[in-house]
Amino acid sequence: MxxxxxxxxxxxxxxxxxxxxxxxxxxxxxxxxxxxxxxxxxxxxxxxxxxxxxxxxxxxxxxxxxxxxxxxxxxxxxxxxxxxxxxxxxxxxxxxxxxxxxxxxxxxxxxxxxxxxxxxxxxxxxxxxxxxxxxxxxxxxxxxxxxxxxxxxxxxxxxxxxxxxxxVEAWDADARLNVLRRLFQSKEELSVGEYLKALSGSLSRQQAIKDLAVLARLKKGRKGRGARWVLRKRP
Structure with missing residues (x-):
């Protein structure tokens, strides 16, 4: 061929x-x-x-x-x-x-x-x-x-x-977490919107929050759509 x-x-x-x-x-x-x-x-x-x-x-x-x-x-x-x-x-x-x-x-x-x-x-x-x-x-x-x-x-x-x-694009869970790790290498904190943008909007907001919760925690004092996430400290 x-x-x-x-x-x-x-x-x-x-x-x-x-x-x-x-x-x-x-x-x-x-x-x-x-x-x-x-x-x-x-x-x-x-x-x-x-x-x-x-x-x-x-x-x-x-x-x-x-x-x-x-x-x-x-x-x-x-x-x-x-x-x-x-x-x-x-x-x-x-x-x-x-x-x-x-x-x-x-x-x-x-x-x-x-x-x-x-x-x-x-x-x-x-x-x-x-x-x-x-x-x-x-x-x-x-x-x-x-x-x-x-x-x-x-x-x-x-x-x-x-x-x-x-x-048309989609990531499995492992790839999405790798995207998140890369984003946190360049930023100390992230919003759900920034994560969704990195995935070209191909993910639901609910799933994005679940992904963020695996690696990060909500920053104190910020709630709703303005909430910011910071990377969890390793034990």
Missing amino acids: LQSPPSEAVLLRMYFELAQLGANCSGEKREWSYNPENREELLALGAEMSRYDPRLLGILVEYFSKHWREILPQRLRAYYPQMAAPQSLAVIAEFVKDAARESEVQYLMEYLQKGLEKVPYQLYFKALLPPAGPLSRRSAEESLRQYKKWGFLSREAPTVDVFQKKT
């Missing part, structure tokens, strides 16, 4: 081909060595390339969300053996499941994920971050649940609607 890490020219060609299918993107008809026979082969190839380009991942998530009726799932699954990690499609499906409201979309995405196993933990995006740098560490410690479920690590939230700038 994917022959080598995609160059900028190859990614532009992928954007172009996806745009021909109705994806919300634009590209250029550059030279490349691929000749996908159908929509599903192009999508499988795009999923592999998405591990080198966060923008492409967002394009694919939005495409699957809006054009799911046009995708032949059995044909798409037929390309799994040719892919280095078909779990990249499982990640795309995970984001689509969280963004979609229709039950039929859920069923289709679950079918695309069926039979795939979690890969050994690794960064989703290749050659994007220095392996031992602080951003890689944050990706590992604060990875979104949609990646983590399939063994990947990343904090990149794909856009499911470029016009509304809508993203």
